[in-house]
Amino acid sequence: MQADHKDTISCPPGSSKLDIAKIEQITGMKGAEKNGEYKITVPQNDLNVMVDGFKIIPPMGLGSWAAFTPCADSAMVMGDIILTETDVAPVQQEVIRQGLSFTAIHNHFLRNRPNVMFMHIDGSGDITKLSTGVKAIFDKVKQVRGKDPKEGKADSVINTLNIPMLDSIIGQKGEMAKGVYKYTIGRPDVSLQEHGIPVSTFMGFNTWAAWQGTPEKAAVAGDFTMLENEVAPVIKALVENGIEVVAVHNHMVHEKPRIFFLHYWGVGNAEKLAKGLKEALNQTGKQSGH
Numbered sequence: 001m002q003a004d005h006k007d008t009i010s011c012p013p014g015s016s017k018l019d020i021a022k023i024e025q026i027t028g029m030k031g032a033e034k035n036g037e038y039k040i041t042v043p044q045n046d047l048n049v050m051v052d053g054f055k056i057i058p059p060m061g062l063g064s065w066a067a068f069t070p071c072a073d074s075a076m077v078m079g080d081i082i083l084t085e086t087d088v089a090p091v092q093q094e095v096i097r098q099g100l101s102f103t104a105i106h107n108h109f110l111r112n113r114p115n116v117m118f119m120h121i122d123g124s125g126d127i128t129k130l131s132t133g134v135k136a137i138f139d140k141v142k143q144v145r146g147k148d149p150k151e152g153k154a155d156s157v158i159n160t161l162n163i164p165m166l167d168s169i170i171g172q173k174g175e176m177a178k179g180v181y182k183y184t185i186g187r188p189d190v191s192l193q194e195h196g197i198p199v200s201t202f203m204g205f206n207t208w209a210a211w212q213g214t215p216e217k218a219a220v221a222g223d224f225t226m227l228e229n230e231v232a233p234v235i236k237a238l239v240e241n242g243i244e245v246v247a248v249h250n251h252m253v254h255e256k257p258r259i260f261f262l263h264y265w266g267v268g269n270a271e272k273l274a275k276g277l278k279e280a281l282n283q284t285g286k287q288s289g290h
Helices: 020-027 088-097 127-145 163-170 228-240 270-281
Strands: 032-034 037-043 049-051 054-056 063-071 074-084 101-106 116-125 175-177 180-185 207-213 218-227 244-249 259-268
Touching: 020 037, 020 127, 063 127, 074 088, 074 127, 088 101, 088 116, 088 127, 101 244, 116 127, 163 180, 163 270, 207 270, 218 228, 218 270, 228 244, 228 259, 228 270, 259 270
Parallel strands: none
Antiparallel strands: 032 037, 037 063, 049 054, 063 074, 074 116, 101 116, 175 180, 180 207, 207 218, 218 259, 244 259
């Protein structure tokens, strides 16, 4: 296969600007802007997903998204589209029809009923083309499901966790939404590029942990982002602390440096889970003294 010449693209910060009004106009969706990037999120309120007796609601990792970042006179889009088993084939076909690609398809959970898969999309080019493609993909999901995923009732879950204790163990502060307490942790020690374009925390380059439940019986789900030499130590720390590793994989294809993503799930005493998670976090970002 030919080498991907896009790898040589350079997009210094501030060198370009997204036409956010055009993205909103074409997609018909409102998103969030941060540092000149723009993300559309679609909560999957129509999916009643259960794992080990816990309800997985959008803040727990059940929100499809597409994020745009500017590059010179064009842009890059990256996203993660949540699909039921019957959505997969028609939505894949739509991604290809729109001239975009998908760089990964995989699970984030085990024992989830119904089973859901996560498909990472990737594309670069004219903002009109990218916005049109994203709209077509989200429309295809609506068509196949026979409903708009975000139109369902936004559920909440029980959370009686000791938040100050969790914060002190993890060493971070999270955000509460609908009973889910979520940490989002960037990797400022790694300068990641995909196709030569910088990938920010906002664009999906982050480690996260989402909590619900009670101090005695909590559930934590999340994602680790790792350099290749961090994969084995992180897995070892999680497994030894009773946290289940449910998937290890790539989210990107042309990224530099190589980045691996790991999805995990833990149920049990909240303090014990938090200490295990912190032990795994300590295996990442060591070169910057974390």
